[in-house]
Amino acid sequence: MRPSRRAPDELRAVSLERGVVKYAEGSCMVKFGDTHVLVTATLEERLPPWLKGQGRGWVTAEYGMLPRATLERTRREAASGKQGGRTVEIQRLIGRSLRAVFDLKKLGERTIQLDCDVLQADGGTRTASITGAYVA
Template sequence: MTHTSARPSARQGRDLLQPRELTVRRSVSRYAEGSALLHLGNTQVLATVSTDPKVPPHMRGKREGWLMAEYSMLPRATQERLGRERNLSNGRRHEIQRLLGRAFRASLDLTPFRNQTLVIDCDVLQADGGTRIASLLAGYAALHDLCDRMIHAGTLSDWPIRHPVGAVSVGLVDGEVRLDLDYQEDVRATADLNVIATLDGQLIEAQGGAEGTPLDPDLYVQMLRVGIVGAGDLLRRVQSQLK
């Protein structure tokens, strides 16, 4: 039977179900309409929000605006230099961008942004596991920054973030369920999930599964529940630093 108690482990003093330390600063970009710099353990992500005064063809004439996300990693975000992502057909990159876009659109009422597109750029400055999770949390903080600025400027009358969104990774490592994996844990995981959920525990998306061997469905559900709680925990940490 898998042991999942939150006991200390060798993972830099963290309990198995304890996320890494999180810090976030908003309004870090001089030019972006909204921005945030987030550290999750050793993973660092800069997120910016830009407003574009047009929408894609499928949104023309609609009551709502549109939102899209872009994701990239700097060449020295990892131990060995990565080539710059000049090839826009990169599959992993597009997968993450679609994940981020779906999550942010589920979070935000886009009616106040009619005939506009919000573009959230998430750039990984340093990677140590959980880059898409850190990108989502940083993007949420940048959206909060945008909306707060617009409220204070009088260009937005009602708060449009309907469902604050959090995220966390969950993995099965050495037969143990662990929360918020760093890189060394992630490469050893025999199952992993990225869980995106609201503050009140509603699921937006779960992405992942078994690596190499099938996963018991009951254990999958257990990992999902752990992830929903962990996503809420990290979201509360972000919110406490945005005030």
């Protein structure tokens, strides 16, 4: 039996709520059991310099956990001045996953910036972030 008392073949409760942030072009509150992730999507009229003039867009992501998203408080990575390897890996995974499902030519020369903020972490933050980013 898992600590959550779920059976081995039992899924976590899943909920996706769109439009939860007023000013973002897209947003989603994802809940996979006790894992909660807020994702916002911003459409920007800019591209990385190396993509300019190629007639296609870009999708990128930022990922972070609130200090009290886990059982014990962790320092914000911004306080140390650099991101950890885990954070960089997850950001790249989210960006690559979303670029694989977008037709970047239809996006035009624009960037979709996805911000994935883990409010509460109880496993599955990567998959929750990717799912929320797709919905946002």
